[in-house]
Amino acid sequence: MNHLSDKELLEVLADFPKHELTTIQRTEMLKTISEAESFKPKRNFQSQRFAALAAVFILILITPILYLTNKSEDKTPRTGTVIKQAQEGDYFALVDKNGSHYVDSNFGIPNKVSLLAPKEWVVWDNRETRNTMVFLWGKDIKSYQYINIEATHLDTGIKSTFGVGQLSAGMYGADTHALVNLRIFDKRGKWNLEFIVGNTSGKQKKIGEFTIYVKDHYVLLGGNATLLISQEDLFAGFYEDATIEVYGENLPDEIELEIVNEDDPSDVSNFTFKNKTDHNTDDGKKYSLYKGDFQIKKSGKYSFGVMGDSNFVRVGKPTD
Amino acid sequence: MILEGGIWLERGHQIEKWFIQFEKDVTNYLVYYTGTTDVEDLVQETFLRAFRAFSRFKNESSPKTWLISIARNTAIDFYRKKSVWQRLKERLDQESPKLHVPQTEEKLMRKIEYAQLYGAINELKPNYRDVILLRGIAELSSLEAGQVLGWSENKVNVTFFRAVKKLNERLKEGEYFESFIG
Numbered sequence: 001m002n003h004l005s006d007k008e009l010l011e012v013l014a015d016f017p018k019h020e021l022t023t024i025q026r027t028e029m030l031k032t033i034s035e036a037e038s039f040k041p042k043r044n045f046q047s048q049r050f051a052a053l054a055a056v057f058i059l060i061l062i063t064p065i066l067y068l069t070n071k072s073e074d075k076t077p078r079t080g081t082v083i084k085q086a087q088e089g090d091y092f093a094l095v096d097k098n099g100s101h102y103v104d105s106n107f108g109i110p111n112k113v114s115l116l117a118p119k120e121w122v123v124w125d126n127r128e129t130r131n132t133m134v135f136l137w138g139k140d141i142k143s144y145q146y147i148n149i150e151a152t153h154l155d156t157g158i159k160s161t162f163g164v165g166q167l168s169a170g171m172y173g174a175d176t177h178a179l180v181n182l183r184i185f186d187k188r189g190k191w192n193l194e195f196i197v198g199n200t201s202g203k204q205k206k207i208g209e210f211t212i213y214v215k216d217h218y219v220l221l222g223g224n225a226t227l228l229i230s231q232e233d234l235f236a237g238f239y240e241d242a243t244i245e246v247y248g249e250n251l252p253d254e255i256e257l258e259i260v261n262e263d264d265p266s267d268v269s270n271f272t273f274k275n276k277t278d279h280n281t282d283d284g285k286k287y288s289l290y291k292g293d294f295q296i297k298k299s300g301k302y303s304f305g306v307m308g309d310s311n312f313v314r315v316g317k318p319t320d
Numbered sequence: 321m322i323l324e325g326g327i328w329l330e331r332g333h334q335i336e337k338w339f340i341q342f343e344k345d346v347t348n349y350l351v352y353y354t355g356t357t358d359v360e361d362l363v364q365e366t367f368l369r370a371f372r373a374f375s376r377f378k379n380e381s382s383p384k385t386w387l388i389s390i391a392r393n394t395a396i397d398f399y400r401k402k403s404v405w406q407r408l409k410e411r412l413d414q415e416s417p418k419l420h421v422p423q424t425e426e427k428l429m430r431k432i433e434y435a436q437l438y439g440a441i442n443e444l445k446p447n448y449r450d451v452i453l454l455r456g457i458a459e460l461s462s463l464e465a466g467q468v469l470g471w472s473e474n475k476v477n478v479t480f481f482r483a484v485k486k487l488n489e490r491l492k493e494g495e496y497f498e499s500f501i502g
Contacts, residue, residue, distance in 0.1 A: 003488040006480065013456025016434055019351040020344040021363060029343075029364050033336055033371060130397050131365055168364075179365050249470065277446040278469055282373055282393055286470045 028169065035166060083154045086192040089114075089210035094135060094172035101172045111137045112208035113195045115180070121191075122230050123217040126184045134165065135174035136197065136207055141167070144197035144205065147178050154190040154211075162193065185214045188232070222309025224248055227257070234315050238295045244273050244306060247287045251276070255306050257294055262301035262312070269295065273306075335371045342384050343367075346391045349458045353395055355442065362398055366391040381467040388458050389468040392450075440490045448483035455480055 004012070021029065089108050093100035108114025115134045118127075134147060144167055151162035165180035185191065192211050198204040215230040221244065228243040244257065254274040261267035273292030280286055296302070296315050304313045346366055350359040369390050370377075377386055441452055454465040455476075462476040469476070 004484065004491070006484050009452070009484055009487070010456050012434075012437065013452070014459060016352070016438070016457065018344065019348045019357060019359075021347055021360065025360055026343060029360075029367070030336060030339060032364060033339060033367055034332060127397070131394070133361065179361060179368070275445070278450075278471070279396060280389065280393060280468075280470050282369060282390065283376065284470075 083152055083157050086209040086211045096173040109208050109210055121212050121214040123185050123188050131179055131181055134178045134180050137175050141175045144199045146198055148196045150194040152192045153187050188214050188216045219313055220311045221304050221306045225306045236296045236298045240293050244290045249286050251288045255290055258305050260303040338383050339367050342387050346387050349388055350391050352453055352457045362394050365394050385464040385467050451479045452483050
């Protein structure tokens with residue numbers, strides 16, 4: 001026999017060593033799943049109505065106090081409000097008895113809080129951070145059950161909840177960790193990320209705060225495709241191994257990135273993107289990623305497009 | 321609200337049941353898909369995602385197929401822009417000389433010949449690797465693998481056929497045959 005048939009390959013693969021969780025891991029995980037169930041409010045209508053009435057009553061009581069003290073914590077501050085930049089975060093390795101982990105992606109404040117950061121934070125993008133890991137340190141951290149991440153945009157003062165998650169066991173030298181589903185940023189610039197832990201009794205504690213920089217959005221190539229390079233990083237030059245993401249079904253194995261100079265429509269460049277990989281989002285949408293190189297000869301106004309659809313793109317100078 | 325809460329609880333019980341039933345399949349698939357045994361968080365996230373997305377499960381596929389599909393997406397998201405395959409490939413490319421079997425495979429495999437086969441699978445292009453792992457490791461049928469990848473059954477069969485052909489060529493180049501074919 002000098003080659004594997006389809007059937008033989010399946011038989012060999014079926015004989016590969018099997019891997020499974022340990023009993024402890026399995027028990028912990030079942031606990032987490034059952035805790036996820038308890039996150040849904042289970043109060044019936046009567047108790048909800050009672051809670052609503054109580055809230056109105058409390059509001060009536062505290063309104064005069066709020067009016068007199070006027071210590072506003074509005075989510076959108078008044079004109080002239082200055083939001084101070086928080087502490088600068090930094091990349092650092094998570095260290096445990098098995099060595100160092102996530103040396104180039106764990107970002108935050110050592111011995112306080114960190115998260116697995118993307119290579120770059122980009123407006124409208126959560127491809128890399130849809131689910132990320134947050135690590136926390138602290139003596140009493142284990143008495144808390146959840147984490148809230150509040151994000152404040154420094155230029156506008158707009159504040160929003162950026163992510164929530166359940167705290168789990170310690171990992172990679174941190175006292176606890178959480179898988180957090182992060183929201184997207186809708187504004188470029190600096191954002192303060194504030195990490196607050198809490199428990200079901202309502203007790204909360206701020207663990208730390210640091211600043212990140214969010215780049216302008218990726219280059220859009222019509223309605224269904226995106227060149228995964230931030231608009232603010234697009235200058236004249238040669239781009240190697242760039243990625244284009246295209247949503248849709250039955251997409252071709254190769255696509256052409258067409259770059260048209262808006263000032264001189266006869267100046268058209270085409271670049272082939274291939275090495276297609278197919279993916280599905282959790283809600284069943286299909287998309288493919290393509291790899292390729294391209295070149296922009298000079299700064300100016302361009303139209304970038306694939307598959308007959310395009311968008312206007314301004315290619316700046318590095319000094320812009 | 322009581323009804324909603326009841327559905328919520330029922331959903332939780334169903335996911336717990338599936339966890340007990342399919343955890344091994346999901347874990348095993350993720351280990352070979354990512355090339356690491358450190359998949360605990362990915363497994364947990366897979367089942368939490370299944371819990372959150374339960375209303376979208378419409379019995380069009382089996383629970384196992386649905387969970388493997390979520391596991392694959394979770395791994396892709398977790399390992400960010402670069403696909404797992406690319407990361408593995410980069411690591412494999414860094415290995416020298418070429419015939420040396422990478423550390424990851426040695427850790428995963430008890431038999432060296434299996435490690436070599438796994439290494440060769442990891443060198444295939446992403447679609448080939450995907451279809452081989454879904455058919456061989458997750459032990460899904462062509463129809464089920466198609467549901468995970470969003471492909472027709474025919475496309476799965478054709479891609480699998482081509483993947484096996486390419487794998488044989490690679491194995492031949494590496495002279496691996498004698499080690500695992502009797």
